[in-house]
């Protein structure tokens with residue numbers, strides 16, 4: 001009997017890649033999105049990759065009645081919750097917008113999941129670890145006080161899921177803590193679509209290389225790292241998507257060992273900003289226009305995952321090389337530019 005997975009925010013960067021991997025793994029998928037943070041590009045790309053029109057519900061998860069109607073309409077076995085605002089800087093300027101949207105949408109989903117008795121997979125983030133010198137981080141590493149309302153909503157949603165699992169029989173949950181998702185699907189039919197000027201490194205690199213941005217600023221070269229630039233755990237978006245299939249399967253097959261589980265989803269391979277720029281230039285044969293700039297407020301010096309738990313319990317590990325990832329990122333940017 002095929003299982004049905006609801007992907008909230010399924011038209012977005014991560015949601016669309018997860019939809020493809022779930023469908024190709026044999027799951028029925030329902031995409032629900034209010035398109036507040038993306039257009040239909042990735043939804044159309046998902047349908048093109050899968051060769052069929054995927055079920056799509058346009059809705060806002062802050063609308064409790066709409067959420068209830070969605071769960072009444074489809075035989076949902078598991079829900080993966082991506083639908084949230086995710087711009088760190090914007091969350092500092094608009095905290096109430098972030099707390100309302102990110103918390104209320106998740107509470108509505110949990111209320112519906114509780115009635116249906118279905119599993120919940122929450123899209124969390126390594127941002128919960130904050131700044132730490134105990135590296136690599138494991139799932140037992142302490143969370144640090146959030147440095148932005150966005151990061152705080154991630155911690156609060158983890159706690160809401162944990163407490164719901166404890167209180168309500170039949171609700172089981174997994175939180176996946178992503179490190180830095182980058183890249184695009186090898187088909188170049190889906191990828192990252194930042195609104196306006198990208199905050200994140202890789203889309204800024206590709207937009208600079210394609211001529212959409214004048215120059216990439218490397219924020220800080222005086223950090224206590226081998227080359228002076230920050231270290232991050234950059235995880236290929238397709239590897240990240242496959243981790244969701246492993247987690248959903250663990251839940252649907254009743255293989256969870258606790259009713260609430262947390263997994264780091266990273267490569268365990270720290271990379272500096274300069275190393276990423278050099279890989280991009282080498283693999284794609286392009287010269288990038290970049291310069292050093294002052295440090296960016298809020299940046300942590302270094303963070304990368306200990307992915308052992310996901311390997312042992314989910315049977316998942318990152319497989320793509322950084323070369324494959326920057327190649328796919330560049331192919332996607334060129335496709336967007338019509339090149």
Ligand code: WQD
Pocket residue numbers: 086088124125127179180181199200201202204216217218219220230231232273296299
């Ligand atoms: C990576 C490195 C920058 C842009 C953020 C969120 C996190 C998660 C992933 C959602 C840093 C440097 C960047 C640029 C640069 N998002 N950089 N020039 O900040 O590690 O994580 O995205 O869950 O929650 O905080 O990612 O790509 O912004 O930065 O030098 O134009 O690249 O200083 O060292 P970050 P990032």
